[in-house]
Amino acid sequence: MFNNLKTELNKNGISAKEYAKILGISEKNVEDKLSGKEEFIYSEIIKTCALLKNYSIDYLFA
Numbered sequence: 668m669f670n671n672l673k674t675e676l677n678k679n680g681i682s683a684k685e686y687a688k689i690l691g692i693s694e695k696n697v698e699d700k701l702s703g704k705e706e707f708i709y710s711e712i713i714k715t716c717a718l719l720k721n722y723s724i725d726y727l728f729a
Contacts, residue, residue, distance in 0.1 A: 668703035
């Protein structure tokens with residue numbers, strides 16, 4: 668799941684550890700969210716869009 672988001676995080680050199688810190692959650696939670704085991708909450712989506720501002724929400728979370 669979230670292949671576009673994973674791709675753009677990688678392209679921008681953002682590790683799961685860094686992404687977790689930005690979202691204020693654990694690295695395990697990031698892995699669970701990116702795999703679809705947990706859902707992203709609204710504030711995490713907003714932080715992600717601010718981080719990857721060149722991409723639309725529809726693209727990142729497709």
